[in-house]
Amino acid sequence: MTMDTMLEPLSHIYNSCLLPLDKPLSIIPVQKMVGAHHTLHNPAHGVLITGIKTKDELTNVISLLAKTYPGDQPVCLNTCFSDSMTTEQNLKLGDLTDGRSLKNGQTLYLYVAPREKGASFEEFQEIIAHLRAPEGCPWDREQTHLSLRNNLLEEAYETLEAIDHTDMAAMREEFGDLLLQIVLHAQIASEADEFSMEDVIAGIAQKLIRRHPHVFGETEVAGVKNVLVNWEKLKQQERADNGTPEKGLLDGVPVGLPSLTQAQSLQDRAARVGFDWASIEPVWDKVLEELDEVKKAATPTEIAKELGDLLFAVVNLSRWFKVDAESALRGTNQKFRRRFKHIEKNARSTGKDLHSMSLDEMDVYWNEAKGME
Structure with a gap:
C-alpha cells in the first residue's frame, strides 16, 4: 500500500471512528501482525491495523490483540470494498473473536482504542x-x-x-x-x-x-541438554570476540546466591560438560556416604564440614529428581510455620504456656495440623 492509496481510507477512518487529531496513532500493516507472538505497538496509543483481506488474517490479528487488550476493549471496524467504505462503531474486541467472512475484494481496517491510562x-x-x-x-x-x-x-x-x-x-x-x-x-x-x-x-x-540460533538462525540443536551445551559455547565465543578474559565454567554463578541455589547451579553447570554420574544410583550412594561421615565426625569443625558435604550431596539428589532444592526447602519451612502456628493457637485457646507444655502435648497439635493439610 502506497501513501496515496492510504490517505483516503485513513481520512475516512479518522472521521467515522471519531479519532482525536491530537493523540498518537500507530499504523501497522497486517503483515506485521500475522505470525507475530506479541503486539508490536504501544497500547497507550490508538492502533490501526491495515490491509486485512482474509478471515484467517482477521482471526490471527484478534487472537494477538487479545493478549494485550481485554475483551471489552472498544474497536472500530472499517470495510473497504471497491470505491466505498463502511464503518461499524461501538464494537468490542470480544465481538470479533469468532472472526467473520470477507468477500473477495474486501479490505478491513481495524482501529483499537488506547488502553486505560498507565497500562503501557x-x-x-x-x-x-x-x-x-x-x-x-x-x-x-x-x-x-x-x-x-x-x-x-x-x-x-x-x-x-x-x-x-x-x-x-x-x-x-x-x-x-x-x-x-x-x-x-x-x-x-x-x-x-x-x-x-x-x-x-x-x-x-x-x-x-544470539544464544538461540536454533530458533532465530539455521543451527539445529536436539534436546534441552544440547541447548545448554551450545549456550555455554556461545558464551565462551562472545567473551573471545569481546576480548573479555576467559572465565571458568563456574565463574558465572553469583557467590551471593542462597547456598542451596548456588550449589544446584554449580552442579548444573558442571554436568553440562559431562562432570556427572551416568545414573542416579551413585548419587544415592554419595548421600549415604556423606551421612555416615557426619556420624563419624568427632569435632565441631569436622561435623560442620561433613554436614556441608551432606547438604551438597542432597542438593545433587534434588537436581537428579529435577526438583529445585531451594524451593523444596522453602516449602518445608512454610509447612513448619503453619504447623507450629497451630500449636501456638491451641496453646492460647487452652490457656497453656508453650514453655510448660511437654513434647507429647505439642505433638498432638502438630499431628492435628498435619492431618488438616
Missing part, C-alpha cells in the same frame, strides 16, 4: 521519571543503586513466595513491584548518562537472539 511500559517509565524529577518525590529522588539493593532482594523473595503459593493475584502484584525496581535502577542510570532502559532491553534482546 512507556507510561510506567514516565511515572518513574516523574518521581525522580525535581518536582517529584523526595524519597525516590534520593535513592541510589546501593540504597535500593535490599528493596530489590526483598521484592524478589516476595515474588518467589507468590509463585510458591501459585497465587495469581499476588504474582501480578509482585511482578509489578519487581518491575518497579528494575525501571527505577534504569532511570537512575539514565540520569547519570550511564545507560537507559532501552539499552537494557536491547542488550537482553540481542543476547537472547
